[in-house]
Amino acid sequence: MTFLLLRLTSCCFYPTLLLFLTVACSVKSSVKLPPNVTVPALLLFGDSIVDAGNNNNIQTLVKCNFPPYGKDFEGGVPTGRFCNGKVPSDIIAKELGNKDTVPAYLDSTVLPQDLVTGVTFASGGAGFDPLTPKLVELYELGARRIGFFSAPPIGCVPSQRTLAGGAGRKCAENLNEAAKLFNSKLSKKLDSLGSSLPNGRFVYIDVYNLLLDLIQNPKKHGFQVADKGCCGTGDIEVSILCNQYTPVKCANISDHIFWDSYHPTESAYKALVSPLLGQNLNKFF
Template identity: 55%
Template structure:
């Protein structure tokens, strides 16, 4: 297993893979940074399926992406030459060929801390893992067990979470502040991330990357709350 604790993605030109490297699919887990619309199909207030979201996306239509255009999962999929955009797993319009090349299970508002997604009624990482198990079953029905094993083993799995834990659960709602100081809370997050990666590994994933949390203080919402511009 290869685990990257901090991945930087520079978008400049198509990144060509070495001739001996095969990446059949790209699979994402985590929060709003890589949620392509799963929250549209979850009973939560954490949604962005309305303008001005999506104004720079294909057709200018909101899709549930927490962005005006493509999100990192789309960009990485395009850069690797897998497909132009990575769809949300819960989108009912997703076709079998979409599943074969990858989807995102991420849910805006989720996090490594199990309390974080529960506070806003979104998919926990455990929920996302259950959907991944369901995905494996669907893949077996489409391409067979042997090809599914090959796909899971050679695909890239990326996990993006942590910002909602720090910004919302810990500092804004203070739901963990009485019990944990910052080092202890980040240990909780790291242990949860490690457990999640181990579960992915048990299910056959071998190329696994975990993004570090972005600079939370630079997030517009946090700057607004703190009185910044």
């Protein structure tokens, strides 16, 4: 079976497509899969949320292969992941019993066996491609299980609070409303596709409300700070603005939902990924 999880947004934020290749066998997984089913390969497409270093050798300012990025990754190495540690692709792979981390396709150390078990093709700063939502380019190729991650509450990330949240740095509700409008249209479209394409399963995966709950109720989820990142002031620093000369001001990074002004911490990703997988995997079978 082949599973696709596709993330589309109207503002180039968190667009992620995950391709799961599943076979019948037995392997240790943190989430409950159907009997005798495992996920031996995980392929990802998207932006900085699941970029593990593809941008390192590309001519772009959207890079993070320097400290303090990777501060809590294996060995403290800045691999090009836009995070203090692991990103969702790594966490998903681990939870599904696939592998501990998912390397970047353009990583010079990637081996043939890595391609077989999974890599990420994601590139930080990637935007919306009109070809991406043409699902029939996917259905005719054999994809039958396709999941779409909703747009997140983008008005609540630290940078958007700073730029559009007023003097109090509140969530920019106009951006959140745009995300909700997009999500409502996406959900309806997926419902119609389910009835028009035989044997296809098109699953809407709600990231918006889960992340919003994390941000609005941080202490309920074990966090202390939800409106600032750990890098620099926490208000605007991201990518090259978050660098070796920028202090990391969080005494305990795991207390914070955001690492920089756009990207969550590894702890926040873990808090999001586990329930997302638990709530939605059964919809594909």
